[in-house]
Amino acid sequence: MSESNREIHELLVDYAGALRDGCIPTFLKSLRREEAERIASSWEFWDAAEVSRILNSAGFADKAVAPNVGLFISRVDAEIASRLKKAKASPHGKRSARARSVTKRENRTEKSI
């Protein structure tokens, strides 16, 4: 994935490979400005990318091993408990944050007018 100035077919194959091998971030980071522009302007890339996702799901998604459900439930519960705790610790946090952002937006509107 380190080659420079890849053609659109190479970009697609690299994207599909990254999706298949679980390294999409590496693919994204490998993109150069010209390559990103090439992707943006190529409808063929987007069409082929859709197919690569379908092939990925048919070929690999079933091989993915879901985590142990018991352990996973306890992790979800811990996440919920932490959110509950946060909500209880700052009952007005959300409201004040929202109020702040509303004020900000209003200020911005005033400026732009």
Place this chain on the structure above:
Amino acid sequence: MNKRLRNALKGLTAPDVERRRRAMEPFVRETQVRFFKYLYWYLGNEGECEVVLEDVYADIWENPERLRNITNEKQLLRTVYLYYMRKRLREVYRRINRNLYLSQRNLKDLIAPEIGTLEMVSRSELQRILGQALSKLKARERRAIEFWMEGASNRAIANELKTTVGAVKMLVYRTMLKLRKMLRYYYRED
């Protein structure tokens, strides 16, 4: 939709937070494998899927409004993907995209696209549709895609087909476009 899932959904959409929390266990038990595999389509990484899915469930607990009036599993999957998973997927990649050249819109389309008909069909139906499409390809094209789906590298495919890596890339790309044309009825055309 089975009774356990229906009851779990009922509990999840209750106003009482503790009841929602209790309902999460049966809900996770009923949906975890399906949601996990669904996320894997887009992330292709088990560790990342676990982290994202954990947040998705917590988001559902926190704000379950979208899950009201769900009547079947397809609708549930679609709703969870559109309103909970996509948000998290975008967050994962937005962080990465700070130093990238892709626009946010392109990034979104690449990693958390709109849901298509093929994503909603059952596994067996998808296999049937793909099997039909693959059978219409030329032998060389089909072999390239099959090798690719088995996880072979471009180099390995090139060795099998007695050609170059560059030619394999072009062949896979053209074959995917051909498949896209064959499957056009299942895609939303803009």
